[in-house]
Amino acid sequence: xxxxxxFYKVYEVVKKIPTGxxxxxxxxxxxxxxxxxxxxxxxxxxxxHNLPEVPAHRVVNRVGLLTGKHHFQGTxxxxxxxxxxxxxxxxxxxxHFKKHFWDPNESL
DNA sequence: TCAGTGACTGACC
DNA sequence: GGGTCAGCCACTG
Numbered sequence: 001x002x003x004x005x006x007f008y009k010v011y012e013v014v015k016k017i018p019t020g021x022x023x024x025x026x027x028x029x030x031x032x033x034x035x036x037x038x039x040x041x042x043x044x045x046x047x048x049h050n051l052p053e054v055p056a057h058r059v060v061n062r063v064g065l066l067t068g069k070h071h072f073q074g075t076x077x078x079x080x081x082x083x084x085x086x087x088x089x090x091x092x093x094x095x096h097f098k099k100h101f102w103d104p105n106e107s108l
Numbered sequence: 109t110c111a112g113t114g115a116c117t118g119a120c121c
Numbered sequence: 122g123g124g125t126c127a128g129c130c131a132c133t134g
Contacts, residue, residue: 025116036129038116045115068115
């Protein structure tokens with residue numbers, strides 16, 4: 001893994017997501033210059049399991065759906081982590097998603 | 109090198 | 122308003 005790779009940039013952004021806030025794959029992809037690489041961001045999250053400093057649970061799809069929860073241990077670990085930070089989850093979806101949304105394009 | 113895959117998204121029925 | 126389809130880009134075998 002190169003320190004200048006696309007993955008690394010994704011991690012840099014994800015690591016800066018404030019506690020209790022969330023963002024989307026598309027937002028990160030957009031921040032990195034290519035808004036059409038959202039799937040690659042998801043791929044990066046898949047590889048982020050090795051990096052404890054990357055809060056992958058704070059990254060969801062554009063409607064706040066926890067599409068990646070199956071990649072975590074157990075069936076509701078991702079939800080637990082988010083609720084522990086003050087983010088309410090209902091039916092695998094973030095409640096008041098817009099309220100918790102954190103846009104790297106505006107905050108960085 | 110080529111084809112398959114995916115934690116996505118936007119456009120269309 | 123909900124389900125489908127087709128691009129999208131990086132990684133793997």
